[in-house]
Amino acid sequence: MTAAQADLQAEFLEMPEGLRTDRPEVADGAALWRIARxxxxLDLNSSYSYLLWCRDFAGTSVVARDTEGTPVGFVTGYVRPDRPGTLLVWQVAVDAAYRGRGLAAAMLDGLTARIAGEQPLTALETTIAPGNTASERLFTSYAARHGATVEREVLFDTGQFPDGPHDPEVLYRIGPLPQTPHSPRSDSL
Known part of the structure; x- marks a missing residue:
């Protein structure tokens, strides 16, 4: 483990025993695609998109690894260009063998702590399809832990999806998030 990985690992205080986290690498793209599938x-994106995500958005994403270094969960996200204080969480997934251990919440907490340490972070957004109770619980409990409110509104209605029947996507906007001192953004991690 490099010093940079050790620093990142220290930010994830509630990781389940035996698991560690770091930034995804291109080599993780195939595993992330399989976990999502x-x-x-989750809406499964192309395998190509997961490779690109691991390359271009590694700084705003996280991967959890088992003792052999194999990815067992991930959170992908990006900072919205028109709202630089807002992290949009794209997908959260945990391998079936590792569910029920608090891994998704630990990854989400650690990722937002890392980003808030690098730049101001005032809100978190995600979209959730109605009936996805696991995601609803994950994000409402995140808001409660961080003393933030949750606003909900339909972001994309059913009729906006061109590829057939699709549930609406409800935007969850969580904020304001507690402010923490941040350091200049570093691309070395």
Whole structure:
């Protein structure tokens, strides 16, 4: 483990025993795609998109690894260009063998702590399809832990999806988030 990885690991105080986190690498893209596919709840993007995500948005994403370094969960996100204090969480997925251990919440807390340490972070956004109770619980409990409110509104209605029947996507906007001192953004991690 490099010093940079050790620093990042220290930010994830509630990781389940035996698991560690770091920034995703391009080599993780295929595993992230498989975890998303096997979740059977996420919209599966192309394998190419997961490779690009691991390359271009590694700084705003996180991957959890088992003792052998194999990815077992991930959170992908990006800072919105028109709202630089807002992290949009794109997908959260945990391998079935590691669910029920608090891994998704630990990754989400650690990721937002890392980003808030690098730049001002005032809000977190995600979209959730109605009926996805696991995601609803994850993000409402995140808001409660951080003393933030949750606003909900339909972001994309069913009729806006060109590829057939799709549930609406409800935007969850969580904020304001507690402010922490931040340091200049570093691309070395």
């Amino acid at each position: 096997d979740s059977r709840t």
